Amino acid sequence: MNRRAILLVLATTASMWLHQHAHAQARELQMGIIATESSANLKTAWQPLIDDLQKATGLKVTAFFAPDYAGVIEAMRFNKVQLAWMGNKSGMEAVDRANGEVFGKVVSLDGTQGYWSLMIVHKDSPLKSLDDVLKQRTSLTLGMGDTNSTSGTLVPGFYAWAANKVDPVRDFKRSARANHESNILAVANKQVDVATVASDTFDRVKAKLPEKAAELREVWRSPLIPSDPLLYRKDLDEVTKQKLRNFFFTYGSKDAREKEVMKTLTWSAFVKSDNQQLTPIRQLELAKERSKVEADTALPADERAKKLKDIDQRLAELAQQIALAK
Numbered sequence: 001m002n003r004r005a006i007l008l009v010l011a012t013t014a015s016m017w018l019h020q021h022a023h024a025q026a027r028e029l030q031m032g033i034i035a036t037e038s039s040a041n042l043k044t045a046w047q048p049l050i051d052d053l054q055k056a057t058g059l060k061v062t063a064f065f066a067p068d069y070a071g072v073i074e075a076m077r078f079n080k081v082q083l084a085w086m087g088n089k090s091g092m093e094a095v096d097r098a099n100g101e102v103f104g105k106v107v108s109l110d111g112t113q114g115y116w117s118l119m120i121v122h123k124d125s126p127l128k129s130l131d132d133v134l135k136q137r138t139s140l141t142l143g144m145g146d147t148n149s150t151s152g153t154l155v156p157g158f159y160a161w162a163a164n165k166v167d168p169v170r171d172f173k174r175s176a177r178a179n180h181e182s183n184i185l186a187v188a189n190k191q192v193d194v195a196t197v198a199s200d201t202f203d204r205v206k207a208k209l210p211e212k213a214a215e216l217r218e219v220w221r222s223p224l225i226p227s228d229p230l231l232y233r234k235d236l237d238e239v240t241k242q243k244l245r246n247f248f249f250t251y252g253s254k255d256a257r258e259k260e261v262m263k264t265l266t267w268s269a270f271v272k273s274d275n276q277q278l279t280p281i282r283q284l285e286l287a288k289e290r291s292k293v294e295a296d297t298a299l300p301a302d303e304r305a306k307k308l309k310d311i312d313q314r315l316a317e318l319a320q321q322i323a324l325a326k
Contacts, residue, residue, distance in 0.1 A: 026240040028060040032072035032084035035146070036201050037181035039065040045204075048261045052251070057243040069148035073098050076233060083232045083244065087198075088281040089150040091229040095275055103241070104230035104248050105273040108200065109266055113227045116199040117151035119160065119220035120187050125194075130220040133194055134164055142168055142175040143183035143195030150281065151198040152180060155222045158284045160196075162291050181205060188215040200228075203266045226277045230270065245272075276325055279318050286315050 031050060033042055042065055054061045064081050066072050069090040075081035077098035085106075086094060094100030107113050121127045133140065145152010161168050169175050178186065180201035186192045199221075206213040230248060232241060248270040252262040262268060290311045293304060 025237055026059060026082065028062075029082045029240075030062050030064050030075070030080060032064045032066070032075055032081035032086070034069050034072050034084075034086050034090055035065065035067055035179050036198065037179055037204070039067075041181065041208075045264050049251070049265070052258065052261070053244075053247055056247045057240075059240070059243070069146045073148065076100055076231070079233065081233075082236055083230075085228060085230055087148070087150040087228055088226055088278055089154045089285075090148040091231055092278045092281050092285070093148060094231055095278060099233050099235060100231040101234045102229040102231050102273050102275045102277060103245060104270045105227040105277060106230075106265075106267045107227060107269040107271055109203075109263065109268050111268065112224075113271070114224040115151065115227065116225060117155040117159075117222035118197050118199050118202060118218050119156065119194060120184065120197060120202070120216050121194050121219055122187055122190055123215055123217045125217070127194065127219055130160055133219065134166060137166065137172050140172055140193040141191075142172040143186050143192040143197075144168060144175055144177050145180060145183070145196060145198075146177060149180075149198075150225055151222070152183070152196050153177075154281065154284055154288075155225055156196040156220075158288055159222050160220060162288060184216065185209075185212060188212040194219070200266050207266075226280060227273075229273060229277060276321070279321055279325075283315060283318050286311055286318070290315075 031053075033046055036042070043063065046063055050061050050063055053059070061083075064072065064075055066075065069087070072081060072084055072086065073090055073093050076084055076094050079099075084094065084100070091100065091102060095102065105113065108115065119130060119133065121133075127133055127136065127140075144156075147153055157168070160166075176192070180197045181204075183192070183195035183197050184202060184205050187195045202213070202216075232244060249272065252258040252267075252269055259268075290308065293299065293307045293311065296304065299307070
């Protein structure tokens, strides 16, 4: 066989291999679910949907519950997780460093495509507002979310703390991090004075433990946060991606049992989305970074000016993206 024939055989073989793999379908998926509550509670809420996902797609789907948000991000990074429900901040981290891609988002029971960060206190607390919390912070204990939590850390960090030049770690009597449910129960049990939590988790606690929720009072609410995203790995095959989109975008639309499953999750539907929904979160992250640079007196003036210029340029680019998307 001459060289040209050998090359032709090799090219044909390679083409067949690429064709087969391009059309290969995943047989198993692991779905990462961020730790907003205890793993036992999350499993109870999510398992019926995961069972339905398996039946509808023919895929073997298992749930992955990490003790913190970073565990799900890292699992996606190393392809241990191919599908995930995350918050926007953790979703941004997954897109930037774990090959993630936003394809959908949740819709609240009332039809809102978003949720809020809440600051809650015990109903007997003398604290009535954010201003009260700020004034008395040196004598208060604070419950915060995971470092990658949008509603537990990033959003209150910008709108409540940075806007008032407060460091929640340094300026309170004591601060601690936990998942949303744990923080809600800690306030109800008077173990901490105030906590930042997600409104949708608060709604689930209201439904599940109304006697605990009755012990709580809201003193601050953030601007609306985009709904939690659904992500899959970008390198997942297109056939599997389509199966997932077909399942999620129709789930709970007609079937009464599916609607009950969604109600337990405090959602009414899943709708299409993309990475653009993370843009407001990127703006918050950059604004937080800008505040830190501006306040860093140890930085030489020229270096500070250079960093601020770079941040302002990135903020302008994000603002332009939002304007073009409208």
